Amino acid sequence: MAYTQLEPINEGLLSRLSNLLLCRWSCGSCWRWCWECSCCQTSDEEVEILGPFPAQTPSWLVNECNGEKSTDSQVTPNDHTSPPARNNTTSPSHRHSGSDMSRSTFSLVRQFSNLDARRPSSPLMDVKPIEFWAMGPRKEVVQPLRRPQTPQDDYFRKLEPRLYSLDSCGDDVDSLTDDEILMRYQLGMLHFSTQYDLINGHLSVRVIEARDLPLPVTCDGARQDMAHSNPYVKMSLLPDHKNSRQTGVKRKTQNPVFEERFTFELPFLEAQRRTLLLSVVDFDKFSRHCVIGKVALPLSEVDLVKGGHWWKALVPSSQNEVELGELLLSLNYLPSAGRLNVDIIRAKQLLQTDMCQGSDPFVKVQLVTGLKLVKTKKTSCMRGTIDPFYNESFSFRVPQEDLNEVSLVFTVYGHNVKSSNDFVGRIVIGQFSTGPPEMTHWRRLLNSQRTAVEQWHSLRSRAECDRVSPASLEVT
Template identity: 45%
Template sequence: MPRPPQIRRGSDKMEDDEETGDAGGWRCWCKCCDPCWQCLNGLWSWCWGRGERNKAIKKEDITYILQQNRRASGWTMRKESTATTAPLLDLRALDFWSGFTGSTRSSTSEPQPVQPKLLLSPGRRDTISSQGSADQIRPDLYETISAEDDMAASEPCPSGPFGALHFFLSYDINSKSLIVRIIEARDLPKPIQLDSSKTDQAHSNPYIKICLLPNQKDSRQTTLRKKTQNPRFDESFSFEIPFRELQRRTLQIVVKDFDKYSRHRVVGQVMLPCEDINVVKGVHFWKQLEAVQAMSQEDLGEILFSLCYLPAAGRLNVDILRAKQLVPTDLVGGAAPYVRVSVVINDRHIKTKKTSYKKYTLDPVFNESLSFDVNSVQLADCVVVVSVMDFNGGVVKDNFVGRVILGKESSGPHEVNHWKNMVQSHRTAIAQWHSLKSKSHCDQQSTASRAIS
């Protein structure tokens, strides 16, 4: 490897190095073994000031000397100056060589790139091939079996005379809600075994209603399953309730059988106190359905509306807000409920108005206002009939769902209180939930119900 040029001191001319014979070899001003920035800069200034014409050292020559010396010996110079200069970086590609052993390179084999090795736990070394390839992924190692799926595979309990029900319960601490998942029912009895008056004696059309007793108003309902004794639902419902309050409730699950031409028959029920259940972890249940005591009144759903009377304008406003848990009335085409409001004064039908119908729902939201002209004298003899109907497309007669009567003749004590509050609070909308009654019940309570088809 040739030595870098050096600078000799004390000569006016640039002479060859005596030891090496290299032309233009120089020694350092400070007589050090290697040239430094101070010496080279001083030599450049000295030669320029002397006016050497033959071979005056330029600044480019000094830079070339420094670069050649650094490449030859791996020695790095640092300029001792107050000026800021960008560092000289030697960027070279970094390779991994299989010929390296410790700190020396093997000369017997060609350098081969080495694949980085994956660090695996001892239990997962079989997931990747011995060559270290990460492209081969086994999806089965990432599948998790939840406790819910594992318990769902358990054998059902023997079905009793009313069948069996499979459901899952869990409690979400973050949302403070109870999750009820209705999975399936098995071996439901045929209609002929429990009700000889049912039109279809061979098949059931089951659906399920869920509530937390003693609050029967806040209930949930599954969709209808047609003509089956082993329905599968796979539907989940949530009840927002604090955990301590949940411990004092009883879960009631009632299986019903739909019948278009008569009352819906109750197949059976499950009563489950929540205080004895670890709902936080989540539990599967197979329960036999039990017989239900005779109910005082059929559950047809609920409706929320408000009444407001404006005496100066002589106008009665009925705002239909929403309904929930309406009983299905048709197996074909799905539900399309709407509300029909009729005003009867002195046993004479005055006027009827309707809301729009809502398709494919048993929990419709209307938010529609219906107004009727009723003066202060007529208000004392006024009867308001609110009926929930199921639209059939105008081809056949619409199905009746339920009815509520208010005014001079009422269908129940809640309706009496609602009308009284409206009369005592003019120009104020009074809203209240009402349970729908059957047509036969309303006809017995009011002549106005019989006057409306």
């Protein structure tokens, strides 16, 4: 019975103490009770609903609110000594409705929020890492080694300004219009169209024409005349240059009209992930073909099914010269029979040597022992293509003791009926290899005899092969 009488007293005392502290924090100028302080009075208009409350009010909040209302009705304002005991039975006049309880709950929550808002923030602390010191052999204090900290200003010195300057070679031309690109580079414009055929499952690219192409440039930087302007367009799908195509060569013109259509067999989803690259190239029969400019069109940015026509300004290409092409070879040596077997499988993206569309390429294989030409063989001629498939095999008799002195010279020519065959590219594999890839292929052959080894090789010019390989000088 005594416990039940003391419980309301304790609740009222805790309620008054909390109200006293809240008033002290909020006002800072009085020690009165919250109901006597004018700054703590809240009217019905000032009540703010701070957010969605739970369905059931917490018990501790309800108890404090009940204690606050109970002490308000029983304690006089001038009594600060001890609160009177509260009866266990509550009269009807002391009962609160649901709206009064909610108003008291919101008022108390607002007091807590004002308390947190006016509470001074904690000062900033400079926390330093713990340093461990040691004693030297002579009982001297040894300071730990500290890494020099880079000043904040030096952070920007690590950046390469040339990579972010407007005059750099890697500037973003996507932000420029076609007129601005044409005025800056003056390389001409290209007219083409694209459309995807959903029924047949292929991408159709139509190369229509080009305008205002610049004249070709000689090795010393001088402009040539109109007679040396022989442009054509080479196209492929990035990023792997899948199924390259190229138009015929238009002679002696800076405004060529091509009107040629090409198809790429690939699924629609794969076509949307690729970029169409069109390069305008100047044809030169006696040297490498020079790239005039290029246009890159991401196919994800256009409506392939509907199709469309575009006039695009040409931008400079980082690849100033067209590559001569690639050759896939397979080598195998049989020591018991003393035979060196050579398989010429295929070539791709060969240099065009004919003014008409495509070329008529073939491959000549020559066996050189030491510095003496021993044997010459060649493949059949593939008509009208720059991606020929040969799949032809040749066998040379090479004794085991002479294998380290052997060189194989592979030369790709374009067949020409009216004159001598046109040189496309060359590589040398063996003792006098023309580069690290060719030397790697030859080492693989020596280390794995009786096993065929395949490898792709990039063709080189005649001058480059003659400069690095004596075997190239011994063949025609």
